[in-house]
Amino acid sequence: MQQRRLGNTGLTVTEVGFGGIPLTRLGLEEGAELVRQAVGLGFRYFDTANLYGDSEVKMGLGLMGLREQVALATKTRARDGDTAARHLEKSLQDLRTDWIDLYQLHNLSEAGGLERVLAPDGAWPMLERAREQGMIRALGFSSHNPDQARAAINSGLFASVQFAFNFVEHDSYQRVFSAGLARGMGLIAMKPLGGGLLQRADLCFRFLQAHPEVVPIPGIQSLAEAQEIRDLYENRRPLSQQDQQDMRAIRAELGERFCHRCEYCLPCEQGVAIPNVMLFQTQQRRFSPEMIKNISSRAMATVENCIECGQCAERCPYDLPIPQMMRELYQQYEQFLAQHGLS
Ligand code: SF4
Numbered sequence: 001m002q003q004r005r006l007g008n009t010g011l012t013v014t015e016v017g018f019g020g021i022p023l024t025r026l027g028l029e030e031g032a033e034l035v036r037q038a039v040g041l042g043f044r045y046f047d048t049a050n051l052y053g054d055s056e057v058k059m060g061l062g063l064m065g066l067r068e069q070v071a072l073a074t075k076t077r078a079r080d081g082d083t084a085a086r087h088l089e090k091s092l093q094d095l096r097t098d099w100i101d102l103y104q105l106h107n108l109s110e111a112g113g114l115e116r117v118l119a120p121d122g123a124w125p126m127l128e129r130a131r132e133q134g135m136i137r138a139l140g141f142s143s144h145n146p147d148q149a150r151a152a153i154n155s156g157l158f159a160s161v162q163f164a165f166n167f168v169e170h171d172s173y174q175r176v177f178s179a180g181l182a183r184g185m186g187l188i189a190m191k192p193l194g195g196g197l198l199q200r201a202d203l204c205f206r207f208l209q210a211h212p213e214v215v216p217i218p219g220i221q222s223l224a225e226a227q228e229i230r231d232l233y234e235n236r237r238p239l240s241q242q243d244q245q246d247m248r249a250i251r252a253e254l255g256e257r258f259c260h261r262c263e264y265c266l267p268c269e270q271g272v273a274i275p276n277v278m279l280f281q282t283q284q285r286r287f288s289p290e291m292i293k294n295i296s297s298r299a300m301a302t303v304e305n306c307i308e309c310g311q312c313a314e315r316c317p318y319d320l321p322i323p324q325m326m327r328e329l330y331q332q333y334e335q336f337l338a339q340h341g342l343s
């Protein structure tokens with residue numbers, strides 16, 4: 001895998017990184033071993049967050065003795081200095097390291113978030129001190145909201161921006177990354193596979209390879225996945241006309257109103273399993289009717305608890321009309337069961 005500079009972070013990373021969310025699904029030693037194997041395959045950029053369960057612990061264990069070889073990134077959801085300091089200390093401990101190469105403010109999407117971070121008792125002054133003390137090499141942020149992301153970019157403070165980018169959410173380039181590029185920032189693509197929505201890894205990575213200034217960090221949960229991604233980078237070819245046609249067909253099939261599974265809509269006080277209800281959008285194209293019933297029945301049963309308070313829709317960074325979509329999906333689900341004699 002080729003290495004490249006990550007914008008003006010001062011870091012050198014592989015052209016594709018290792019996203020640490022799926023480590024939470026693995027056992028401790030299994031997760032650590034996967035991290036070791038990924039280094040063996042050539043991955044030199046690892047991204048996690050203190051919010052991702054025990055991902056940092058597994059990554060730290062896996063990187064023992066290998067730490068100097070990789071660029072390590074993590075994140076804090078804290079907006080105030082005291083909490084950010086605690087999070088940084090815990091990340092250093094869990095990751096078994098003395099320094100974080102790229103420390104990111106996690107999901108800087110909410111209105112007023114940047115102002116809170118920059119306040120005298122906010123996270124930013126504390127993180128700058130940590131950088132001066134050598135605990136952090138570069139500071140960046142992730143976001144799901146293009147307006148807030150552009151505001152953070154325009155502050156001129158951050159060295160990198162992490163945003164969802166794939167061939168379905170391709171407008172992220174114009175909405176966010178182009179502004180970051182103009183400032184020489186490191187550009188990091190989260191959800192390169194649409195958060196698991198997009199099954200064609202070959203199309204996803206060929207699309208991203210056409211944007212070499214953007215470094216994707218796919219979540220990886222097995223050696224086979226890591227090898228597939230490595231192979232797609234080592235044996236790259238440009239998008240063919242057939243690829244372009246396939247991408248157009250997938251975009252048209254998904255439409256604009258699809259759930260990105262970020263779970264920011266949760267919790268629902270009425271116990272509605274929103275992201276699991278939304279999954280029906282894609283499940284019906286992938287699994288057998290019996291499997292879909294097994295997977296979806298429990299989530300669909302929670303839809304009737306919705307009192308349409310609208311709080312979930314306010315929290316959704318993609319502005320999805322959640323209550324309305326759930327009603328529609330529930331109706332489609334009922335029709336689907338009836339069509340397949342499963343009512
Ligand atoms: S609108 Fe329905 S699903 Fe959304 S938070 Fe309110 S009760 Fe829950």
Ligand code: SF4
Pocket residue numbers: 258259260261262263264265266274275278315316317318320322
């Ligand atoms: S409905 Fe919105 S907030 Fe909830 S998981 Fe989907 S995209 Fe995220």
